[in-house]
Amino acid sequence: MELQTNVIKPYLDQVYPTVSHGSGVYLYDVNGKAYLDGCSGAVTANIGHGVREVIQAMCDQAHKVSFTYRSQFTSEPAEQLGEKIASWTPGDLNQVFFVNSGSEANETAMKVAIQYWQEKGCKGKNKILSRWMSYHGITLGALSLSGHISRRKRFASTLEPAPVLEPPYCYRCPFNLSYPDCRLHCAEQLETVIQRIGAENIAAFIAEPIIGAAGGAVTPPPQYYNRIKEICERNDILFIADEVMTGNGRTGERFGIDHWGVIPDIMTLGKGMSAGYTPMAAAIVSDRIIEVIREGSQSIMSGHTYSANPQSAAVSLAVMNYIDEQQLLNQVNERGLYLSRGMQQLKQKHSIIGDIRGKGLLYGIEFVKNSRVGKSPFPLSEKITDQLINQAMKNGLLVYNASGAVNGQAGDAIIIAPPFVISEREIDHLLSILDETIRQLTEELIEKGVI
Numbered sequence: 001m002e003l004q005t006n007v008i009k010p011y012l013d014q015v016y017p018t019v020s021h022g023s024g025v026y027l028y029d030v031n032g033k034a035y036l037d038g039c040s041g042a043v044t045a046n047i048g049h050g051v052r053e054v055i056q057a058m059c060d061q062a063h064k065v066s067f068t069y070r071s072q073f074t075s076e077p078a079e080q081l082g083e084k085i086a087s088w089t090p091g092d093l094n095q096v097f098f099v100n101s102g103s104e105a106n107e108t109a110m111k112v113a114i115q116y117w118q119e120k121g122c123k124g125k126n127k128i129l130s131r132w133m134s135y136h137g138i139t140l141g142a143l144s145l146s147g148h149i150s151r152r153k154r155f156a157s158t159l160e161p162a163p164v165l166e167p168p169y170c171y172r173c174p175f176n177l178s179y180p181d182c183r184l185h186c187a188e189q190l191e192t193v194i195q196r197i198g199a200e201n202i203a204a205f206i207a208e209p210i211i212g213a214a215g216g217a218v219t220p221p222p223q224y225y226n227r228i229k230e231i232c233e234r235n236d237i238l239f240i241a242d243e244v245m246t247g248n249g250r251t252g253e254r255f256g257i258d259h260w261g262v263i264p265d266i267m268t269l270g271k272g273m274s275a276g277y278t279p280m281a282a283a284i285v286s287d288r289i290i291e292v293i294r295e296g297s298q299s300i301m302s303g304h305t306y307s308a309n310p311q312s313a314a315v316s317l318a319v320m321n322y323i324d325e326q327q328l329l330n331q332v333n334e335r336g337l338y339l340s341r342g343m344q345q346l347k348q349k350h351s352i353i354g355d356i357r358g359k360g361l362l363y364g365i366e367f368v369k370n371s372r373v374g375k376s377p378f379p380l381s382e383k384i385t386d387q388l389i390n391q392a393m394k395n396g397l398l399v400y401n402a403s404g405a406v407n408g409q410a411g412d413a414i415i416i417a418p419p420f421v422i423s424e425r426e427i428d429h430l431l432s433i434l435d436e437t438i439r440q441l442t443e444e445l446i447e448k449g450v451i
C-alpha cells in the first residue's frame, strides 16, 4: 500500500516509500521493509527512533500546555533548556534565542550580528562573510551565505552577494597546496578579503566547523579556526559557528568547534538539538553581545510564532538530558572509530572511493573514477550520488546526499552519520550493505563504460 496524494515531494514524480514506524537505528515502511538509518535522516535523529524517555516528556508537557506565545509567557521547559544549552556551550555563549529550523537560526545570527554593531554606533558594519562549499539554510538570507552552487543557482539574482572565501578542502585544495606546507593559506585568505571589503563594512564571518551538506564532512586542518578567530578578532568581526549539523555531540565533542578549542561569538544549533522529535533550533549569543543590545534598543529584532514554545522546549530538554544520562558522547567516539576503520577497509576494496573524512559519527565519502590512479571526478551528468543513494535505499540503507557543491565540479559525496546509539553489530550491517551497494554501482558503471 503506497499513499501518494497531494503532498509536494522533493521530486514531484518520484514515488517515496510510506513510513510506518521507527525503532532504534531502523525505520520501517508500511510494507514491512526495514531501512537502516545510516544518516539519521538529515543528520538529525541523533539518539535513534522511538526513545521512551523523550516520548514520555512529550506527553507530560502536552498534558500541561503545548503552546504559549513568547511575548506573553516564558515556561519552565524553555528556561531549563536555556540553562542546559549554556552548560554545554563554551566560554560566555550563554544567551539562547529559540527558533524552529537551522535556516531560522542562521537568519537570527545574521540579524544579531548586524544589530550588535548598530548598537555600538558602527552602522556600516553589516556584511556577513562566508565560504564557498557551505550550506547555511534555504531561506533567502541563509541561502545568500551558502556556497552551495546547485541550491543557490536558480535564485542567484535575488540573493545577496555570494560567499567570498575558498573552503578548507584539503582533498582538492583550491590553491593546489598541501597541509602543512600551505601554512593555512585558506584561512589567511580571510585577511585579504577583509582588506578588500573593509573591516568597517563587515559584521561577521560564518562557517560550519565541519562542512556538511555541501561537501560531505569536509574537515579543516588543525589550527584553521584558531587562525580564523585571530583574524576576526583583530579586525573587529564576529565569528559565527554554524553548528546546525555538527552540534549536540555529532562529532564526538559537544560542538564541532570544540575540536579546535575556539570560542565563537554566536553559535547556531538545529537538527540534533531535538534529534527529530520536534522542530527546534537556536542561536546562542555571547553575554557580551547581549549586554550591548540590552544597553541599546533592548530587544532583538527577530522571532517566530513558535519560538520557545513549551512543547518543543520540553522535548529538546529530554533529548539533551538523554545524551548526558546515557553518556552518548563516549559512544560517538568509540563507535565512530569502529565505523571509520570499517570504511577504510571499504576504501581499500573499492577504487571509486576517493576520500573518507570526518569526526565522531559524521563521515563523508567522496567518489572518484579511480582512486588508484588519481582524483578525477565523475561527470555531473552521470548523477553518481543519486544512483548510489537509490541503490542503497533499495538495499535497505539510508545515506545522505552531500554532492553538487564542489567548486562547480561534480563532487559526488555522501554522508554517513548513524544515530549515536548504533551498536557494533549494526555498524557491521551498515558496512555490509554499503559494500554491496558500491559493488553493484561499480559493476553497472563498468558495464556502461563510465569507468
Ligand code: PMP
Residues within 6 Å of the ligand: 042, 100, 101, 102, 103, 104, 106, 135, 136, 137, 138, 208, 212, 213, 242, 243, 244, 245, 246, 270, 271
Ligand atoms: N546549517 C547547516 C550546517 C545545515 O546542515 C543545515 C541543514 N542541512 C541548515 C543550516 C539548515 O537547517 P534547516 O534545514 O533546519 O533549515
